[in-house]
Amino acid sequence: MNQDINTPALRIGDIPLRHGLMLAPLAGVSDHPFRAICRRFGAEYTVSEMVSAQSLCYERMSKKASVGEHSRTAPLACVHKDDVPMAVQLFGRDPVFLSEAAKMIEDGSYAGCRSQAAPAAIDLNMGCPVPKIVGNGEGSALLKNPTLAGALVRAVKAAVRIPVTVKIRIGWDDDSVNAVEMAKILEDSGADAICVHGRTRTQMYRPGVNLEQIAAVKAAVRIPVIGNGDIYTAADALHMKKVTGCDGWMIARGAMGNPWLFSELRAALNGTPYIPPTLTERLTLAREHMTRMMEEKGEKVGFAESKKQVAWYIHGISGAAAARGKLMSATTTEEALQILNALTENSRP
Template identity: 60%
Template sequence: MPELVIGDVHIPHGLCLAPLAGVSDRTFRRMARRYGAEYTVSEMVSAKALCYEQSCRRPSAQARLRTAPLAAVMREEYPMAVQLFGAEPEFVAQAARLLESGEYLGCCGEIPPAVIDINMGCPMAKIVNNGEGSALMKDPARAEAIVRAVRRAVSLPVTVKIRAGWDAEHVNAVEFAMRMEQAGADAICVHGRTRAQMYAPGADWEIIRRVREAVTVPVIGNGDIFSADDALRMLRQTGCHGVMVARGAQGNPWIFRAIRCAMEGLPYTPPTLSERLQTAMEHAEGLVREKGERTGIAEARRHMAWYVHGVRGAPAARNRLMRICSLEELSEIFSELRMGNESDGTVTKNMEKTGENP
């Protein structure tokens, strides 16, 4: 059984939900926690934007701050990390300090994050062109300076999320991770792909194993976990202390429960179609509650499409799901899907066999 301890934060089975910009908002994280995730990470938050927001003077503009709410942590979310991205050590450190103190404009959380995570893996051009995200893997001295600065600024545990390297010619995760450990990182999450690979299939778990052997702090393995079997294989092959699931949890928060059952040798019963749709509905309702009807429904569309993956009739339903304008419309589509699948048990059986997302 893996044991993951990050500073003073204990994650009993090492079951982590990954940061997913535009996806892992509070509603998504709540669903993941409900079905077994033990540790979650916020969407990535710009350190510089958080710092700049602090100079906002007009009350009307203060009411519309966009960055601070992304970093909000509710009591029920403990232990949760907030992930910062940035290239300037002083900004990242200042943002971490703000998060720890909770004394900043736009702060709407109830508790500080349990952990500060630093993004060193984002591959997007607009991020790496600023020297942020995975560009830091090409500049280990800067990455090290960031970790040291954050380490000095806060007493919270500090972690980094890295990739295998920049591209096939620059796979430097092992040396890079050792430097981050020396700079004060309390744990290292390794996504087994280079920046050049973006999210293409075939994550390299061997690099996770090599990092695990090279550092003494805990290592969290990430990349291509879409089932309980995948998670157990990663744990076995790499010796990592915890697993982090990203796309495998989209529309499938049950993956954490499935992994936990597999770890404990217990039978796992996947959700029935009805349970699946009920959870999807609650997810959509949560988004509407958190973000208002217009944004909530717009954001619910792709989550709903993920939830119906593998269900008979899903392709046609998905087209309609991508255009819903209300919870009522969603409820209607789900009723039709339920009725269309009541005649035989095929769908449920299929879902039980895979119990997962693509």
Template identity: 45%
Template sequence: MKNVKTDNQTYTPDQTEKEPYSVDKKKKLLIGNVELENNLILAPMAGVTDLPFRLLCKEQGAGLLCMEMVSAKAIFYKNKNTENLLRIHPDEPPVSLQLFGSDPVILSEMAKKIESLPFSILDINMGCPVPKVVNNGEGSALMKNPLLVEQILTRTVKAIQKPVTVKIRKGFDDAHINAVEIAKIAESCGVAAIAVHGRTREQYYSGKADWDIIRQVKEAVNIPVIGNGDITTPESALKMQTQTNCDALMLARGVRGNPWLFRQILTYLDTGKTIPKPTQEEIKTMILRHATLACQYKGENTAIREMRKHVAWYTAGIPHSADLRRRSNDMETLDDLKHLLSYL
């Protein structure tokens, strides 16, 4: 049984216990009737996990892709902007489509309405901390109302045949830590899996994620538990699995500008070996591929404007790249981007 080096120490499994984590090709994670190739999941992130970026993460080994959250009310009112958010490429599945809302009837009926789309899993957002969402009683605000949570999940699970999952936080604030309670409700409603972000809504994305709450949820329910929060390196992925015993790992901000993280973690957890970080040339190539895909699906004007933030993420930490990031705020075309990258 091999030793695996973590951030600050070498973890040596006891001879009587199993390896803390490995990608077992024979035993794959099941979420409902959906089988994942591995246990690494791309988190749903508004403005990030669009179709082009999801394809890049799929190429790097993501076992499940989560789409940007979609408003159930927007589908109900036939908002045109929602159409692009619902697009799924044939190469993507398995894919998780995430809805947000607070009306049990609208959520369940819209879930049924879109069930024919080629997503594999439907996720209900109960973790978004953004004020305009929370102030409408949606996202993480739902954690303050366990009865409403039960109504939403019960109706939605009954409305569709596809597996329903839910993404929650530790709690709304430090005075209301109820992830375990919500997880038990979700399981009783027939939810197929639950993702837990180890921060409260009041924390947003600051401070350190509390992985112990993930462990508590894992010990409280029998459905798969997905750990989320502060997975930014292969070593941190191993640490979360070791400390929480979660069934899957959800990667969020750590993959912005770094889709290679999936491949790095898969290799590390499977072999204990570390893959070298991408070279500057590989980063340039990935940026151009990302931009080209974005132009293909969104049009050049929209795509290049949205690529500005991605360029900043991709080039963070590269020597002498600060000027490039500043100048990227003025780029308007794919040629502008190519010209900027020629200086990298």
């Protein structure tokens, strides 16, 4: 497998990626602390949580000076210097909002921007299945409107200099699988790479990723194709590569509570052994993750949001089910740490 940066696995625009191991966008999960942790274990490209193009535009137009300070959208688009290259993902269905928002992200001019580094790319969300998003004609609803999807890519391409990538599903439902048609339109409209999540919208997250459709997209376009869906082990990733020829991988749920998955994938690509984390290492990272979230988001919000992350780290450990319940109702950091410490104690031989 290719490890030489002079002949990278793929390029997003002119950014070379050695392995093509990417952390997928995960709303409510892939915030900066999680992205930084995944990067430490081998993710070489990350994508922000999805950001509303319309919200960024409205906030910029607001006459209230403090709108950026209190914005819940702006922090989602923030690029941190220890987390590059990172793409910012936008969702929307309006070419004007999308192109304006993309421009503001590129030049850091949206209200409340605290970016320390430039974004690597703008990624357009054409895969989100959530009813509220789809009901607005956004996310995976765009799969039903390839002409508009192409127009959105053209509008954003015309607005920014950085690469524009698109994340799609393979179609709306089993009767309307159109990943190849979509991919060709997106490529012709100027997309620099496409990530294909091998499920339809109606499939939501049910098991069963259609690798044949990812392969068909790869065969149909010249731009890089990133495969996505159900990668939980190195064997899953290698199998996806073998069947589809994908240029890289986006990992989503497999990394939640298990950022070591990136180390496992790297080891497999480099032909080196992978040593899974010990229980102590898992619990130590869970604590660090919680601390980082509280430092970045403030104690109250950080603690509340970190509980689900911590719960993922303990998945599969003896006593985890009971501990997870207690963790969710914990009201203080001390309580949460005690629950984790007890898990360590109970697991001692």
